[in-house]
Amino acid sequence: xxxxxxxxxxxxxxxxxxxxxxxxxxxxxxxxxxxxxxxxxxxxxxxxxxxxxxxxxxxxxxxxxxxxxxxxxxxxxxxxxxxxxxxxxxxxxxxxxxxxxxxxxxxxxxxxxxxxxxxxxxxxxxxxxxxxxxxxxxxxxxxxxxxxxxxxxxxxxxxxxxxxxxxxxxxxxxxxxxxxxxxxxx
Amino acid sequence: xxxxxxxxxxxxxxxxxxxxxxxxxxxxxxxxxxxxxxxxxxxxxxxxxxxxxxxxxxxxxxxxxxxxxxxxxxxxxxxxxxxxxxxxxxxxxxxxxxxxxxxxxxxxxxxxxxxxxxxxxxxxxxxxxxxxxxxxxxxxxxxxxxxxxxxxxxxxxxxxxxxxxxxxxxxxxxxxxxxxxxxxxxxxxxxxxxxxxxxxxxxxxxxxxxxxxxxxxxxxxxxxxxxxxxxxxxxxxxxxxxxxxxxxxxxxxxxxxxxxxxxxxxxxxxxxxxxxxxxxxxxxxxxxxxxxxxxxxxxxxxxxxxxxxxxxxxxxxxxxxxxxxxxxxxxxxxxxxxxxxxxxxxxxxxxxxxxxxxxxxxxxxxxxxxxxxxxxxxxxxxxxxxxxxxxxxxxxxxxxxxxxxxxxxxxxxxxxxxxxxxxxxxxxxxxxxxxxxxxxxxxxxxxxxxxxxxxxxxxxxxxxxxxxxxxxxxxxxxxxxxxxxxxxxxxxxxxxxxxxxxxxxxxxxxxxxx
Numbered sequence: 001x002x003x004x005x006x007x008x009x010x011x012x013x014x015x016x017x018x019x020x021x022x023x024x025x026x027x028x029x030x031x032x033x034x035x036x037x038x039x040x041x042x043x044x045x046x047x048x049x050x051x052x053x054x055x056x057x058x059x060x061x062x063x064x065x066x067x068x069x070x071x072x073x074x075x076x077x078x079x080x081x082x083x084x085x086x087x088x089x090x091x092x093x094x095x096x097x098x099x100x101x102x103x104x105x106x107x108x109x110x111x112x113x114x115x116x117x118x119x120x121x122x123x124x125x126x127x128x129x130x131x132x133x134x135x136x137x138x139x140x141x142x143x144x145x146x147x148x149x150x151x152x153x154x155x156x157x158x159x160x161x162x163x164x165x166x167x168x169x170x171x172x173x174x175x176x177x178x179x180x181x182x183x184x185x186x
Numbered sequence: 187x188x189x190x191x192x193x194x195x196x197x198x199x200x201x202x203x204x205x206x207x208x209x210x211x212x213x214x215x216x217x218x219x220x221x222x223x224x225x226x227x228x229x230x231x232x233x234x235x236x237x238x239x240x241x242x243x244x245x246x247x248x249x250x251x252x253x254x255x256x257x258x259x260x261x262x263x264x265x266x267x268x269x270x271x272x273x274x275x276x277x278x279x280x281x282x283x284x285x286x287x288x289x290x291x292x293x294x295x296x297x298x299x300x301x302x303x304x305x306x307x308x309x310x311x312x313x314x315x316x317x318x319x320x321x322x323x324x325x326x327x328x329x330x331x332x333x334x335x336x337x338x339x340x341x342x343x344x345x346x347x348x349x350x351x352x353x354x355x356x357x358x359x360x361x362x363x364x365x366x367x368x369x370x371x372x373x374x375x376x377x378x379x380x381x382x383x384x385x386x387x388x389x390x391x392x393x394x395x396x397x398x399x400x401x402x403x404x405x406x407x408x409x410x411x412x413x414x415x416x417x418x419x420x421x422x423x424x425x426x427x428x429x430x431x432x433x434x435x436x437x438x439x440x441x442x443x444x445x446x447x448x449x450x451x452x453x454x455x456x457x458x459x460x461x462x463x464x465x466x467x468x469x470x471x472x473x474x475x476x477x478x479x480x481x482x483x484x485x486x487x488x489x490x491x492x493x494x495x496x497x498x499x500x501x502x503x504x505x506x507x508x509x510x511x512x513x514x515x516x517x518x519x520x521x522x523x524x525x526x527x528x529x530x531x532x533x534x535x536x537x538x539x540x541x542x543x544x545x546x547x548x549x550x551x552x553x554x555x556x557x558x559x560x561x562x563x564x565x566x567x568x569x570x571x572x573x574x575x576x577x578x579x580x581x582x583x584x585x586x587x588x589x590x591x592x593x594x595x596x597x598x599x600x601x602x603x604x605x606x607x608x609x610x611x612x613x614x615x616x617x618x619x620x621x622x623x624x625x626x627x628x629x630x631x632x633x634x635x636x637x638x639x640x641x642x643x644x645x646x647x648x649x650x651x652x653x654x655x656x657x658x659x660x661x662x663x664x665x666x667x668x669x670x671x672x673x674x675x676x677x678x679x680x681x682x683x684x685x686x687x688x689x690x691x692x693x694x695x696x697x698x699x700x
Contacts, residue, residue: 002677003673003677006677094673095669096669097669098669098672099545099653099654099656099667099668099669099671099672100545100549100653100668100672101545101546101549101560101563101565101566102549102559102560102563104563169673169676170564170565170673170676170677171563171564171565171672171673171675171676173562173563173564174562174563180562180563180564181562183567184564184566184567184568184569184571184572185568
């Protein structure tokens with residue numbers, strides 16, 4: 001149990017190394033970013049289809065709150081899923097039946113499948129939020145949707161990878177890509 | 187504190203075998219000198235213990251070397267520093283085919299002494315070739331021992347003299363003798379060697395710091411003697427064991443009543459007697475299995491050597507028995523002291539032996555090109571690579587000859603441990619109604635009771651199903667799996683004094699604890 005707790009702490013540290021960016025973004029989105037700030041400008045210029053907003057007779061300030069809420073909710077969901085999946089792997093790695101030298105490599109396949117599932121879930125969540133009818137603002141997301149799609153998927157995968165890299169049980173490190181390159185005493 | 191142990195006869199040698207394994211499990215004192223007494227130099231039991239003693243000493247010196255591989259002081263693995271003479275066995279009678287007649291120079295005796303000898307010994311006994319022991323004739327053994335025990339220049343006896351000198355110098359010295367009460371060498375050696383040691387103590391005027399203990403094995407086994415080709419042979423007759431024991435106990439009762447020779451005596455026996463399938467009169471074919479009662483004697487010796495054991499002024503006689511049922515359990519094994527749990531240490535050693543022999547030993551055996559596939563694994567990095575890395579050659583030297591020698595010696599020792607416990611478990615209960623399930627051994631070994639030279643065959647390789655039975659290897663409630671061992675070796679803290687392969691060996695040993 002001590003080893004599992006140790007793994008979870010390392011995993012959280014790994015997640016935290018970039019999760020703070022996500023937490024900061026979510027907080028800003030929930031509070032509402034500075035109207036003249038970079039984020040507002042970025043959303044206005046790259047995410048929203050300005051023509052569609054004009055055709056529908058809205059102004060950006062009218063739909064921005066809903067758009068920011070959409071982004072905040074999507075990131076909360078992605079963060080939670082990443083957190084759960086990372087901590088689950090870190091815990092599960094202690095129960096992988098690595099009972100002999102050289103056996104950890106076998107579980108690389110398990111890790112690949114697990115990671116594949118996470119990526120699929122991440123993509124599904126992003127897809128759901130950017131294409132949903134729950135948020136009217138989703139309808140106004142244009143070509144910038146691909147930016148959200150790919151950046152979010154990459155960002156949360158990276159977060160997960162750092163988390164499992166540090167949090168995987170020492171004896172199971174050969175099951176995670178490059179984790180066995182970590183120093184022995186770490 | 188200096189400790190000395192002397193195993194007399196075949197039983198004494200077999201008890202020493204148990205004691206050596208207990209010492210490798212960390213139940214022994216800090217230091218111990220071990221010696222054996224047997225006229226039957228080629229005896230299979232004695233040879234087996236002699237080889238084991240040599241393996242223990244060599245492996246320990248390899249793994250307790252501050253400049254090379256070091257397990258460090260705190261490690262329980264091979265804790266006891268055991269020393270022995272170059273030849274660990276003392277032969278009371280030297281020469282090719284000694285007879286009692288030659289020993290006492292019968293032809294040169296005065297007629298009246300000759301007459302006395304004729305009363306005490308029949309002509310067959312006088313002419314009996316004693317190169318294979320005293321054949322259950324303690325009267326022959328006693329005469330032979332008494333004729334030869336007083337030589338201070340003898341390598342064996344010089345150790346006893348040194349021990350007594352050390353006690354005179356103020357150092358605490360404890361000497362322990364183990365033998366059977368029946369039979370020949372043991373029965374004659376126990377009282378005579380004990381009395382001789384006490385006599386030397388008196389001669390040297392040592393009144394304190396010196397303590398003598400002993401373990402006497404009452405009958406605990408017998409065997410069926412074939413009817414053919416035994417005409418006129420002198421040999422230990424099992425039907426005489428009980429009578430011999432009765433006589434010997436009466437003798438000891440008188441001896442202990444008038445003379446305090448031993449400070450503590452541990453008496454052990456067994457009922458029902460274990461029936462050994464192979465009768466051999468002596469020599470290298472007499473290779474009897476290790477039996478559970480002998481473990482009691484060995485643990486008695488370790489209790490005697492324990493620093494917690496306060497030896498009183500009065501002579502103490504301890505006896506021990508198992509629970510009343512027919513089942514021999516872990517709880518029947520007594521602790522050496524309050525701090526040393528015999529069951530925990532022995533089961534730890536068994537788990538270590540298993541995991542080393544089948545899991546980690548093979549991974550570390552061979553050249554670097556074979557071993558390097560593990561170089562990225564955490565256990566290997568932490569425990570092997572870092573500690574066998576040569577900064578000058580910039581290479582991991584685990585595959586080098588001197589390291590391979592230690593790795594293979596440990597594997598051999600682990601096989602000895604597994605053979606010992608398996609043989610003891612099967613042989614103790616053979617042909618009786620008893621049950622003994624200290625460990626589950628049928629999945630990794632084969633037992634052939636009638637094959638004297640190799641009763642137990644340890645499988646060379648185990649399949650995955652067999653390896654998975656590791657958690658039920660020791661019949662206790664720990665349920666320790668190989669996965670737990672792997673996890674432990676990756677996380678156990680390394681003692682900063684540990685070096686070389688000593689790091690891995692100790693961590694693996696400690697990883698077998700829950």
